[in-house]
Amino acid sequence: MAESVLYPSDTTQEPSQPKDRIRRFVWKIAIATLLLMAVGSATRVMNAGLACPDWPLCYGQLVPSQQMNLQVFLEWFHRLDAALIGLSAIALSGLSWWYRRSLPNWLPWASTFALGLIIFQGVLGGLTVTQLLRFDIVTAHLGCALLFFNTMLVIGTALMPYQATGAVGKLPWVGLTAAIIVYVQSLLGGLVGSQWALHQCFGGYQLCAVMNSHIAGVVPATLATLAIVFMAWRTPALHPTLRGLANLAGGLVVLQIILGVATFWLHLQVEVLTVSHQAVGAALLGTLVAFTVLALRDRANASEINSIIPDAAAAS
Structure with missing residues (x-):
């Protein structure tokens, strides 16, 4: 009886299936975000930030096949990866609220905060193009990406056994x-x-x-x-x-x-x-x-x- 009291329940019980699945999902989003930031850095150093002159499309197309070169590909792929992470953030928030009764109380709110960050990040991404890579917007774009990345790490680490x-x-x-x-x-x-x-x-x-x-x-x-x-x-x-x-x-x-x-x-x-x-x-x-x-x-x-x-x- 005494031995079972000595350890908090969250360290002795196996995680529920929704919690386990969401934890794995969050880690995948975190890894994808790290790769996205690397691609964004490559886009900048290769002077490809304005390779797609419009936003959110690229040359008015989903896939600019005729204009495609290395610079256009980097910018287009960066946007594609960002869109996929955005959809993942929406799914994470939805799943957290759907399974909220079997999850920690803070998780739905944390996932909603992350979704807000990724929406703001998308706005900043559009402004970097329309404002012709203005330095303060580009820096804020990076800062928001780092905040989202670390929010995913906080959630994933907090859910670990x-x-x-x-x-x-x-x-x-x-x-x-x-x-x-x-x-x-x-x-x-x-x-x-x-x-x-x-x-x-x-x-x-x-x-x-x-x-x-x-x-x-x-x-x-x-x-x-x-x-x-x-x-x-x-x-x-x-x-x-x-x-x-x-x-x-x-x-x-x-x-x-x-x-x-x-x-x-x-x-x-x-x-x-x-x-x-x-x-x-x-x-x-x-x-x-x-x-x-x-x-x-x-x-x-x-x-x-x-x-x-x-x-x-x-x-x-």
């Missing part, structure tokens, strides 16, 4: 701080890319402040991420999943620095490096978000267990 160890300490707050810093750094990177600040600075010493702010932002983002890795190493009882995410974040931040230095010295001339730099940055942010959500769950579940133990002992 997870057994608390109660050994997280201050890691949830350090993880949250690191995630916020990396998100701001990603926006600065988007601002550098949307204004072509690196080329402007090297060519005519313009927009150097924008570029330098992104370079300076590497320091707090790196230190915050490495603090998680260090604290994870100093916590022997840390859950293996959290330890793995901390190590992954450490590896990604090192890779991101290498890609950033290479991109800087090669003046954005190697498109693969530039696209990889943004994709790894998004993956790093997603890893920190997933780490933070699991660490918060660990802390909350451990607190619940600790509050139950005295009651169970008194009952026995």
Whole structure:
């Protein structure tokens, strides 16, 4: 009797079928969104942002077969992928409300928030074309995409089966701080890319402040991420999943620095490096978000267990 009380029900029972299916669906949407951001980055660095001069169609067609080349294909495929993710977000919201009685109370609202983000993202996508790639709209487009991506990660991670160890300490707050810093750094990177600040600075010493702010932002983002890795190493009882995410974040931040230095010295001339730099940055942010959500769950579940133990002992 006492043993069954010691663990919260969400860690001992098998997830319901709707919850399990929605979790898998959410992870697929998250992966598709990461790929979409990579394609969007490729579209920008290949100067294909206006390859389709109209919106939402491309040359007034669903499939511009006669005008198709690499640049047109990148822009057209980016829109196609975005449309599919939008339809997936609609399906996710519908399923969450339909099965709401067998799902956590917060899930329908979270999925509705995600749907709102993807609708706003579509509006921003249209404005990037009609406003001829205005830098603030392009940066907001990236920022909204990152928010949607991380919303999917929050939902997916929150629905994962997870057994608390109660050994997280201050890691949830350090993880949250690191995630916020990396998100701001990603926006600065988007601002550098949307204004072509690196080329402007090297060519005519313009927009150097924008570029330098992104370079300076590497320091707090790196230190915050490495603090998680260090604290994870100093916590022997840390859950293996959290330890793995901390190590992954450490590896990604090192890779991101290498890609950033290479991109800087090669003046954005190697498109693969530039696209990889943004994709790894998004993956790093997603890893920190997933780490933070699991660490918060660990802390909350451990607190619940600790509050139950005295009651169970008194009952026995």
